[in-house]
Amino acid sequence: MDAVFLSIDCGSSESYTDENGIEWTGDDAYIQNGDNKTVAYPSLVPYPMSTMRVFSTRKKNCYSIKVDEGERVLVRASFYYGNYDRKNSPPVFDLQFDGKFWTTVNTSLRSYDVLSYEAIYVVKRNFTSICVAQTKPGQLPFISAIEVRSLGINMCSQVPSNLALHLIQRAASGANQTIISNKLHFVANHGFGLSEVASQALSINITTNNSPPTAVLKNAVVSASTSHIIILFTDLPAKPTPVYIATYFSEVLLLNPTQKRSFQLCIDDKPISDPIIPPFARASEAYVTNRIASASNSFTLKATSDSTLPPLVNAMEIYTVSNPLTNGTNVKDVEGLAVLQSGLKVLQEWSGDPCLPSPYTWDWVQCSSDLIPRITALNLSGYSLSGSLRDFSSMDSLQTIDLSDNSFSGNIPEFLGTLPNLTLLNLAGNRFNGTIPTKLSSNKQLKL
Numbered sequence: 001m002d003a004v005f006l007s008i009d010c011g012s013s014e015s016y017t018d019e020n021g022i023e024w025t026g027d028d029a030y031i032q033n034g035d036n037k038t039v040a041y042p043s044l045v046p047y048p049m050s051t052m053r054v055f056s057t058r059k060k061n062c063y064s065i066k067v068d069e070g071e072r073v074l075v076r077a078s079f080y081y082g083n084y085d086r087k088n089s090p091p092v093f094d095l096q097f098d099g100k101f102w103t104t105v106n107t108s109l110r111s112y113d114v115l116s117y118e119a120i121y122v123v124k125r126n127f128t129s130i131c132v133a134q135t136k137p138g139q140l141p142f143i144s145a146i147e148v149r150s151l152g153i154n155m156c157s158q159v160p161s162n163l164a165l166h167l168i169q170r171a172a173s174g175a176n177q178t179i180i181s182n183k184l185h186f187v188a189n190h191g192f193g194l195s196e197v198a199s200q201a202l203s204i205n206i207t208t209n210n211s212p213p214t215a216v217l218k219n220a221v222v223s224a225s226t227s228h229i230i231i232l233f234t235d236l237p238a239k240p241t242p243v244y245i246a247t248y249f250s251e252v253l254l255l256n257p258t259q260k261r262s263f264q265l266c267i268d269d270k271p272i273s274d275p276i277i278p279p280f281a282r283a284s285e286a287y288v289t290n291r292i293a294s295a296s297n298s299f300t301l302k303a304t305s306d307s308t309l310p311p312l313v314n315a316m317e318i319y320t321v322s323n324p325l326t327n328g329t330n331v332k333d334v335e336g337l338a339v340l341q342s343g344l345k346v347l348q349e350w351s352g353d354p355c356l357p358s359p360y361t362w363d364w365v366q367c368s369s370d371l372i373p374r375i376t377a378l379n380l381s382g383y384s385l386s387g388s389l390r391d392f393s394s395m396d397s398l399q400t401i402d403l404s405d406n407s408f409s410g411n412i413p414e415f416l417g418t419l420p421n422l423t424l425l426n427l428a429g430n431r432f433n434g435t436i437p438t439k440l441s442s443n444k445q446l447k448l
Contacts, residue, residue, distance in 0.1 A: 039082025062352025
């Protein structure tokens with residue numbers, strides 16, 4: 001499968017190219033539930049933020065996007081309330097990805113601002129799901145845009161593949177405006193008491209792991225002298241948390257033999273890196289990994305004793321690191337559900353992880369509490385289902401199947417008698433014909 005570069009305008013049915021040359025598509029192909037809405041004053045916001053999809057039913061609603069298993073992706077989810085309902089009542093709800101809680105979206109704090117959240121993680125199946133879940137009565141979740149980008153295999157490779165990164169900030173030092181590349185957005189950030197310097201290099205060769213956009217390396221900020229430090233403002237939370245920080249450097253001057261720029265990255269005035277000597281017309285990176293930090297910690301760049309020039313910085317990215325990611329619902333159950341759904345269009349409206357995060361299971365399944373949950377019940381009574389049942393016998397932890405009051409027809413499937421843990425099977429109110437399979441009728445633990 002090719003690398004994923006997808007921008008979804010939620011609540012829209014059209015495709016277009018924005019002012020940055022990025023192609024957007026409507027969300028009709030990715031979700032069936034929800035209602036399309038338009039903000040009160042669409043001309044005041046970027047075009048993708050003028051529409052949203054609002055969800056008034058179900059515990060959670062998910063967009064599922066095909067991605068190669070094992071691929072590292074960046075996902076950006078954006079929200080703009082914009083008083084679409086004319087109630088001046090911005091909601092609070094949860095954002096999830098791949099069966100894991102991501103963050104609480106509180107649009108009441110900034111109801112007329114765009115809220116964007118970014119996560120970087122390795123996909124464990126052949127799709128990734130981005131979900132919103134209602135957490136408060138009467139407060140309907142919505143989503144304005146979803147962007148998914150495949151990342152290079154070496155990007156953020158310092159972080160184990162079972163952990164996710166949640167963006168706090170991405171800053172371009174010395175830039176005079178936000179830099180939007182195909183994948184990454186860097187916000188201009190100059191700092192205090194620092195001078196902005198443009199690079200003298202005609203071009204910059206980038207061969208580093210994280211491959212920052214060339215535009216963020218064309219400018220830097222420098223301190224006043226070798227005795228002045230650069231303070232990196234991290235916006236870390238007050239509570240100590242695992243962090244990942246990537247800093248980017250490129251020498252802005254063509255130095256003569258008597259000049260040297262050398263500095264170290266420090267936490268609370270203690271050096272944590274080898275001396276950093278930024279290369280001219282090229283890029284270098286320094287990282288903070290495997291560390292717990294908070295707003296009370298100071299991050300600085302300090303000149304080494306042999307440096308004749310003050311420290312500089314071109315750009316940085318700051319993330320918190322998640323707890324280990326879930327492996328999701330047992331793959332046998334996920335595959336069985338996919339077979340079941342493939343023959344029943346009504347059920348295709350449900351996507352994402354069927355069991356996780358608890359308690360946001362699909363409305364018609366029940367799950368075990370195992371670390372890798374198993375599906376133990378299908379409660380599909382009265383779902384207006386018709387046709388024949390496809391073989392979902394891989395779901396071998398099922399204890400209850402309730403298919404009553406639908407319009408299934410044909411013979412009762414033989415595979416139902418092979419489910420080893422099944423104790424209750426309700427097929428009443430359907431149009432099944434023929435005899436009951438022997439494996440069902442002879443099963444003494446099964447209640448029909």
